[in-house]
Amino acid sequence: MADTLTGPHILCTDLVRIFTADGVEVQALQGLNLRVEPGEMVAVIGASGSGKSTLLTILSGLDTATAGSASVAGHDLLAMRSRERVQYRRRTVGFVWQQTSRNLLPYLTAAENVALAMNVAGTSRGAARAARVDELLELLRVDDVRDRRPAELSGGQQQRVAIAVALANDPLVLLADEPTGELDEATSAAVLEAMRSVNEELGVTTLIVTHDPTVSGHVRRTVQIRDGRTSTEVLRSTRVDEHGAEEHVAEEFAVLDRVGRLQLPHEFVQRLDLRDRVRLALEPDHVGVWPGSTASGADAAAGRRSDDAAAEPSAAGLPADGSVAPTGDSLADPADDLLSDASRAPRRAPRHAAPDDEESR
Numbered sequence: 001m002a003d004t005l006t007g008p009h010i011l012c013t014d015l016v017r018i019f020t021a022d023g024v025e026v027q028a029l030q031g032l033n034l035r036v037e038p039g040e041m042v043a044v045i046g047a048s049g050s051g052k053s054t055l056l057t058i059l060s061g062l063d064t065a066t067a068g069s070a071s072v073a074g075h076d077l078l079a080m081r082s083r084e085r086v087q088y089r090r091r092t093v094g095f096v097w098q099q100t101s102r103n104l105l106p107y108l109t110a111a112e113n114v115a116l117a118m119n120v121a122g123t124s125r126g127a128a129r130a131a132r133v134d135e136l137l138e139l140l141r142v143d144d145v146r147d148r149r150p151a152e153l154s155g156g157q158q159q160r161v162a163i164a165v166a167l168a169n170d171p172l173v174l175l176a177d178e179p180t181g182e183l184d185e186a187t188s189a190a191v192l193e194a195m196r197s198v199n200e201e202l203g204v205t206t207l208i209v210t211h212d213p214t215v216s217g218h219v220r221r222t223v224q225i226r227d228g229r230t231s232t233e234v235l236r237s238t239r240v241d242e243h244g245a246e247e248h249v250a251e252e253f254a255v256l257d258r259v260g261r262l263q264l265p266h267e268f269v270q271r272l273d274l275r276d277r278v279r280l281a282l283e284p285d286h287v288g289v290w291p292g293s294t295a296s297g298a299d300a301a302a303g304r305r306s307d308d309a310a311a312e313p314s315a316a317g318l319p320a321d322g323s324v325a326p327t328g329d330s331l332a333d334p335a336d337d338l339l340s341d342a343s344r345a346p347r348r349a350p351r352h353a354a355p356d357d358e359e360s361r
């Protein structure tokens with residue numbers, strides 16, 4: 001299928017990957033939804049075992065999902081035949097892995113590694129290829145070590161060269177799996193900044209998968225993955241206040257899937273002792289959620305009136321459009337057993353727009 005510049009560059013819908021090991025099924029991805037627009041730079045962050053590598057392996061064309069759909073730059077990853085897969089991996093996407101040995105050949109210099117990627121894909125020759133190698137090494141600020149082999153480079157230089165290799169064939173999408181996993185904090189920050197400037201200068205759509213929460217400080221959008229699903233998102237932006245001063249703002253949102261499911265943040269669930277089933281109330285601009293498993297929870301919900309706008313410590317309020325700003329981790333699937341006829345109580349939507357002092361972008 002031809003590449004496309006219209007529509008999302010990454011689109012996963014209800015993506016499922018089930019592994020079977022020793023007769024036991026493991027659901028690594030449990031209906032994951034993800035949409036990344038052209039030119040975006042997004043970090044997917046999650047704890048160990050949450051399904052990050054499984055997602056990236058599918059997006060890179062090395063594995064296929066059990067169910068659902070996934071497309072990258074117009075390529076349907078579940079329907080792709082082997083010939084298209086080869087072209088896809090050579091030209092449409094570029095990869096940066098955590099281990100240098102997976103990114104670079106040890107017996108080639110930095111410049112030769114970049115040139116090899118073009119040679120394999122047959123994308124350019126002669127002077128054009130040499131010029132492209134120079135351009136990429138300069139862009140990644142490793143032109144001064146172009147004639148060194150990987151073992152003669154620092155960890156940060158190795159990853160910069162790896163990024164140059166990944167970009168050699170001008171991919172539409174750059175996929176990175178823990179690209180800073182083996183680097184110290186300062187070097188990680190420098191490599192992430194290099195990826196950010198590549199994203200801005202070349203417009204390549206970039207997806208970074210990592211367990212490192214500090215990566216979120218280098219991207220505008222962070223998607224949290226938990227138990228094989230996307231649970232929350234943080235969007236960072238810069239606003240100008242009424243005095244003309246710039247402030248960085250981070251807003252956190254719960255992710256609502258196609259059928260209306262969301263994961264309540266773990267801290268909300270714990271604070272209100274929500275379990276088994278909860279009560280819901282639809283209000284003009286939000287949805288209220290109350291503990292439903294005890295008589296006192298039911299009574300509390302039933303006793304509230306819709307003109308009571310005071311803050312109420314035993315309920316969580318969610319705007320009807322799902323654009324809430326819950327914080328922290330989330331639990332899987334609390335919405336499956338929701339009761340729909342709860343009594344009503346309005347609540348100020350806890351929309352969260354806190355100034356962000358970190359070096360947010």
Ligand SMILES: Nc1ncnc2c1ncn2[C@@H]1O[C@H](COP(=O)(O)OP(=O)(O)OP(=O)(O)O)[C@@H](O)[C@H]1O
Pocket residue numbers: 019020021026027028046047048049050051052053054055211
């Ligand atoms: N080939 C496999 N066979 C069986 N189970 C697997 C396989 N690959 C992954 N899993 C399981 O799927 C789940 C998700 O694994 P995955 O590697 O995607 O997580 P991750 O978020 O990348 O974790 P980490 O940060 O530790 O690499 C885990 O429970 C893992 O044990």
